[in-house]
Amino acid sequence: MAKVIVVTSGKGGVGKTTTSAAFAAGLALRGHKTVVIDFDVGLRNLDLVMGCERRVVFDFINVINGDANLNQALIKDKRHDNLFIFPTSQTRDKNALKREGVERVMEELKQQFDYIICDSPAGIEHGAITALYFADSAIIVTNPEVSSVRDSDRIIGILASKSRRAERNEPPVDVHLLLTRYDPARVAKGEMLAVEDVKEILSIPLLGVIPESESVLRASNTGTPVVFDEDSPAGRAYVDAVARFLGETREMRFVTPERRNFFWALFGRA
Amino acid sequence: MGFFRSLFQPQRSSAQVAKERLKIVLAHERAGSRAPDFLPTLQKELIAVVGRYVDISDDMIRVTLGNSGDTSSLEINIEIEGAKLKKGGGPALSAAV
Numbered sequence: 001m002a003k004v005i006v007v008t009s010g011k012g013g014v015g016k017t018t019t020s021a022a023f024a025a026g027l028a029l030r031g032h033k034t035v036v037i038d039f040d041v042g043l044r045n046l047d048l049v050m051g052c053e054r055r056v057v058f059d060f061i062n063v064i065n066g067d068a069n070l071n072q073a074l075i076k077d078k079r080h081d082n083l084f085i086f087p088t089s090q091t092r093d094k095n096a097l098k099r100e101g102v103e104r105v106m107e108e109l110k111q112q113f114d115y116i117i118c119d120s121p122a123g124i125e126h127g128a129i130t131a132l133y134f135a136d137s138a139i140i141v142t143n144p145e146v147s148s149v150r151d152s153d154r155i156i157g158i159l160a161s162k163s164r165r166a167e168r169n170e171p172p173v174d175v176h177l178l179l180t181r182y183d184p185a186r187v188a189k190g191e192m193l194a195v196e197d198v199k200e201i202l203s204i205p206l207l208g209v210i211p212e213s214e215s216v217l218r219a220s221n222t223g224t225p226v227v228f229d230e231d232s233p234a235g236r237a238y239v240d241a242v243a244r245f246l247g248e249t250r251e252m253r254f255v256t257p258e259r260r261n262f263f264w265a266l267f268g269r270a
Numbered sequence: 271m272g273f274f275r276s277l278f279q280p281q282r283s284s285a286q287v288a289k290e291r292l293k294i295v296l297a298h299e300r301a302g303s304r305a306p307d308f309l310p311t312l313q314k315e316l317i318a319v320v321g322r323y324v325d326i327s328d329d330m331i332r333v334t335l336g337n338s339g340d341t342s343s344l345e346i347n348i349e350i351e352g353a354k355l356k357k358g359g360g361p362a363l364s365a366a367v
Contacts, residue, residue, distance in 0.1 A: 146288050153296050190283025197289045201296065 002110035005117050006135035006173075008159075010151030012122030014143045015180040018216055018226065020119035021049045022235070023139065025225035026242035028083035032114040035074065038088035039131035040121035041096055047087045050077065051223020061089035064101035070108050079228060084113070097130045106134050124158060133164050137245075138175045139207060144182055144193040152177075152202055176207035178241060183212045185257040195255055208241030210234050211254040309333055316346065325354040 007020045017040075024036035037060065038046035047053040052075045058068035077083035086109075089096060109116050120131035132138065138159050142152040159173045160166055166173075179195055186192040199206050215232030219225065226235040227242075233254050240250045313333045320326055332347040 146292055149292055150295060150299075153299070157300070187285070190285045193285050193288050197285070201289065201292050 002113055003115055003136050004106065004110075004134050005115060005137045005139060006120055006132045006159075007117060007139045007141060008120040008128065008132055008155050009122065009141040009148065010124060010128075010155040011143075011148045014141050014148050015210070015216075016122070016141050017046055017049050017119055018220065019139060019141050019178060019180065019210075019238075020046060020117050021225040022227045022238040023242060023245075024115070024117045025077075025080065025083055026227045026238055027115050027117075027245075028077070028080045029227065029239075030242060030246060031082065033082045033084075033112070034115040034117065035084040035086055035109055035113045036117040036119060037086040037109075038119050039097070039127055040119065041088050041094065041127055042090060042092050043121065044088050044090055046119050047075075047085065048223060049220050050085045050225065052077070052085050052087075053223070056087045059087045059089040060105070061091055061096045063105055064096070064098060070105065079224075094126055097127060099130060099133065102130055103134065124154065128155075129158070129162055132159055132173075133162070135159070135163055135173050136165070138173050139178050140175055140202070140204065141178050141180055142198060142202070143180060144187070144195070144198055146193075149193070149198055149201055156202065156204060175204045176245070177202055177204045178207050178210065180210040181212045182209050182255070184255055188257050195252075206252075207244055208237055209252055209255050210237045210241070309335065316348070320348060320350075323356055324350050325356065326350065 005023070007016050007023065009016050017038075020036050024034045027034040036046060036050070038044055039060075040046075041061065044056075044059075047056050055075050058073040060073065062068040063070055063073050073086060075085040075087065077085060106116065118131045118135065121127040132155075140152050140156060142148050156175055159175060163173050165171065177199065179198055182195065183192055187194045195206065195209050211233050213226075213232060213234035215229050216226055216234050219229055219232070219235075226232055227238045229235045237254050240253060243250050313331055316331050316333070317326065317328060320331065326348070330349040332345075334345045334347075336343045336345055
């Protein structure tokens with residue numbers, strides 16, 4: 001049975017698209033046929049992060065409107081056979097995502113895929129609500145920072161009241177906290193909310209902690225999901241998070257400051 | 271002075287401040303968003319019904335939703351002290367509100 005996962009946050013710029021790309025690639029690497037959909041109509045960016053921007057011909061809105069069929073719009077990733085990208089449109093018509101149309105496309109995708117990742121736009125407007133409406137699971141991307149935590153709390157409330165599962169009185173969307181841009185050194189100094197604090201405030205289960213890492217920008221520069229970078233701490237943290245999502249128990253890594261040796265202290269970067 | 275104060279009163283870290291502020295603001299927002307939509311209407315209708323028997327003003331009825339542990343309670347406070355009773359008790363309750 002295909003599972004629909006929404007990657008959402010309320011706040012912008014916290015790492016939803018990076019997470020969607022990494023998670024989709026991570027699930028594909030684990031052998032699951034996965035598609036990642038861009039719900040940010042008008043501000044398409046998943047294609048860039050996935051490195052397939054020059055291969056977009058048809059998009060989500062074309063399929064909803066019946067101008068193209070699903071297989072014409074799906075882009076097969078060149079790095080992995082199990083991975084597909086479903087780009088959105090650059091149209092400025094915000095209401096182009098009609099719920100009935102989206103539902104039809106979702107049902108069709110469910111026939112072909114194990115996992116459907118919905119990359120939500122920021123905010124709590126039509127696009128964000130449509131992205132979370134069909135979800136079975138949600139990944140709440142949160143930065144250890146007050147405005148992001150507050151917005152996450154808001155979006156958790158919306159998932160509990162406005163999703164299809166809520167409307168139909170079905171078991172609720174199962175929500176997971178993913179803390180991104182985490183800097184253990186600053187946490188140790190009392191300058192940043194600790195993972196335990198955010199967990200306690202939002203009171204939802206923790207899926208993973210992604211450390212602040214230069215490799216994330218490098219990955220988006222080149223259009224490569226960060227999980228493909230095996231040397232990257234962020235990439236490895238995403239691989240762990242995917243494993244936990246699939247039911248494995250893995251210890252949290254990258255949550256304590258790195259121990260730096262004497263020479264690093266002398267000659268390393270500050 | 272500042273030096274002595276910092277010696278005896280350890281400064282809270284900015285992360286601690288952030289956590290406390292978040293807890294307070296979210297407690298407020300959660301209480302607000304969980305209140306069902308019918309509360310204002312309920313209050314209005316109660317005023318109309320009680321108003322048939324007693325002279326009351328809008329601010330004399332308070333409807334609040336409480337939460338303690340696993341039980342939620344709907345609390346309705348009607349203040350009638352000093353309110354004048356209407357003669358004859360007003361029309362029957364079945365009348366449209």
